[in-house]
Amino acid sequence: MFAKIIIDISHEQVDRTFCYKIPDHLRGSIDIGTCVLVPFGRGNNVRTGYVMELTDTADFDPDKIKEIKGIATENLPAEDVFIKLAVWMKQTYGSTMYAALKTVLPAHKKQAALKHKYISLKMAEREAREYFYECKSKNRKAQERLLSELLSEPGERIPYELVTGKLNISAATIRSLKDKGIISVTEEEYYRNPVNISEVTAKKLNLSDEQQYVVDKVMNDYDNNIRKTYLLHGITGSGKTEVYIRMIEKIIERGKQAIVLIPEISLTYQTLMRFYRHFGDRVSVMNSTLSPGEKFDQFERARNGQLDIIIGPRSALFTPFSNLGLIIIDEEHEPAYKSEQMPKYHAREAAIELARLVKGGASVVLGSATPSLEAYYKAVTGEFELFELTKRLTGGTLPEVECVDLRDELRSGNMSIFSRSLREGIEDRLQRHEQLMLFINRRGLAGFVSCRSCGHVFKCPHCDVSLSEHKGGRLVCHYCGYSEPVTRICPECGSKYVSAFRAGTQQIEKEVLKYWPQARVLRMDADTTRTKDSYQKILTAFSNEEADILIGTQMIVKGHDFPKVTLVGVLAADMSLYANDYRAAERTFQLLTQAAGRAGRGKLPGKVIVQSYQPDHYAIQTAARQDYNAFYDEEIAYRRLLAYPPVAHMMAVQITSRYEDSGISFANRLRTILEQPVVAGIDTEDAMFNASYNHRLNLDTGNDTMSAYVNGSLMESAKPVIIGPAAANISKINDVFRFVIYVKSADYAILTRMKDKIERYTARLIEAGQYRGYSVQFDFDPINGF
Secondary structure, eight states, X not given: OEEEEEEOTTSTTOOSEEEEEOOGGGTTTOOTTOEEEEEETTTTEEEEEEEEEEESSOSSOGGGOOBOOEEOOTTHHHHHHHHHHHHHHXXXXXXXXXXXXXXXXXXXXXXXXXXXXXEEEOSOHXXXXXXXXXXXXXXXXXXXXXXXXXXXXXXXXXXXXXXXXXXXXXXXXXXXXXXXXXXXXXXXXXXXXXXXXXXXOOOOOXXXXXXXXXXXXXXXXXXXXXXXXXXXXXXXXXXXXXXXXHHHHHHHHTTOXXXXXXXXXXXXXXXXXXXXXXXXXXXXXXXXXXXXXXXXXXXXXXXXXXXXXXXXXXXXXXXXXXXXXXXXXXXXXXXXXXXXSSSOOBHHHHXXXXXXXXXXXXXXXXEESSOOHHHHHHHHTTSSEEEEEOSOOSSXXXXXXXXXXXXXXXXXXXXXXXXXXXXXXXXXXXXTTOEEEEEOSOOSSOSOEEETXXXXXXBOSSSXXXXXXXXXXXXXXXXXXXXXXXXXXXXXXXXXXXXXXXXXXXXXXHHHXXXXXXXXXXXXXXXXXXXXXXXXXXXXXXXXXXXXXXXXXXXXXXXXXXXTEEEEEESOTHHHHTSSSTTXXXXXXXXXXXXXXXXXXXXXXXXXXXXESXXXXXXXXXXXXXXXXXXXXXXXXXXXXXXXXXXXXXXXXXXXXXXXXXXXXHHHHHHHHHHSOGGGTHHXXXXXXXXXXXXXXXXXXOHHHHHHHHHTGGGGOOOOEEXXXXXXXXXXXXXXXXXXXXXXXXXXXXXXXXXXXXXXXXXXXXXXXXXXXXXXXXXXXXXXXX
8 A cells, every 4th residue: 555645745846756665553543634754855854744645556666665754743633624625625626735734724834932031039138138138239120129139029920021121221231130049030931912802801792582492403413413514594684693692602611712703804803702701712803904823822822722712703713623613604695705726625514514624513603684595595405404584683673774765866867876865864963973884885985087078987907807996196096006197198099088986985084075074984904904004993983983875885885884884875785686697686685684783783773875876776675675585585586597506506617818819719629528428438538639629619518508508407407518618807917818618517516527527638738748827727617707
């Protein structure tokens, strides 16, 4: 038996496997993911490695292959699990093994430990007092001050910083006393803690009957060794977080640990505050704003059992807990849970697999006021267990929602971005000293800048996207960062009628200050939250009522709780409704429902004003009523008719090329590979490898496919449907051309086998030196367009 092993995965340079012989006494003890000790290099230095594959064939002469020395015992439980998770990711989503390993085992470079230094008496107290009087008589003031402090409480230690700071004693004086054996200087290592909260106690709330039922059911299942995935569907303000806290309390009582995933860094501070007040310094945070030292220390604290709970976005899932018992994914519908880097995993699916792999198994709880159709579909079909929280417990009722038809506003002569109803609402709240939020799903000053005479749109020369106008007179590409100065003369026709479609957060802020100069305004978007503590500062300021109006993108409507907010204005609901995405209606419903949930969370009643050109659309109407079931019934019918997820599965094969013509040709070759029966295996790829590379671009999917959609027969047939290749939604980014092929099938396994065929084919091209200038990635059930 042989094992293929990756050596020292923490070293990013090592990205391939090495073959080792498994000695007889270790057979049966080694599995995929086992952490082993192996001789490595010419000096046969013993290194740590991870088993990636077991095989009975050697890569070369077996007599020249080194043997595994033994099994490493340090940190085995967590790391072994994550290696297996990486293998699952590679097989499920498609990527290199190294990319999957880097995902689940983030390479946190070892950081120098921080140390506290202390000073204490070393010699006996009687002798120290004698030396103290000697210092006093000889006017050694610094030594006298230090010894006086130490003798005031014999046996106690004084922090080094206090001695050099408050007592104003030099390092030379300390060194002199140390060399004479009068004092000792000791050091203690300590961990960096990114949590800076002093308040630990929290008022324990009584759970409602609905909440208590959820906690009891999950924990009874856990105690009976039943591990499930649960979907907690609760309206905004129904107390989902309190349910999470109680479940975590119970799981910690059982000696287990918990991971709480949140979709956005902007939610970290408020969520952390609530958990820290309950659990103190046994809870910590993991996100991209931490310094390398803080990240390393949080992983070490988790590894050695000093933490019970970790909170953070997607990557916090890979915290090395050794006794994981519960994974909670809050706002599980959010697109941020889907990785945009290879492997393109979804945190929901990865969490379920991780829960299956950990010792003893873990439970998974998904929570949302607007569950993703994927999660709710699995709950309806019995794969997940569904819980409903139907009552608002935050002290208020669901807000009144008013839908304003912007077409009527235009006909009445109102050219402002604020409808008459919204303007009246803003003025009323400002007079009553209440707070309000204005939401628009776009940052910057404008969506695009164009010539009103000839229609020319200013685009990025490197990407197939329009430029957005920002402050400082610059047009900026949000994909590659290209910028150029604003010009008011059209380069195509010379017209002076160049202007922007002004519907961004900065423009809203300017308009608000124009109408209400007395208002205190905060803006929260990607441009104002670039620094480490910017999220916390903005949210804290608004929570402390230091501002009247908070303007922002979707990050302001997700999970925040501001009791004084009584009005939420949604300025352009149609922006997300008509996006080029089959999930557009779902995202619009979720955003509007979440936005509506920010109003009236305290004792004061709330109101939401939704401005739209299509107020009768079912996504807007059901969101206004906060009627998830009505939206789900309508939307799932469309998904079933067109064979979209979650009813069927979809794989996007994403191809990039430096050259347009060769990119199209290569994409067509991949389509031909996909068209071969999946049972054909490697022989099909051999035939394709030897075939001509010249193929005609064919976007026609055939009448049989269209009729399959209409008749709903795709769900009954195992034959996959292939669409494309075609130019991607954004056909060029940073001078790289992009193409996409979509494949639909009711059977996920068929799609993974088709993915495997493409991977084998490209591997053969690489071996032959014929794979240059291309890149192929896979995205299963894609969340975002390509």
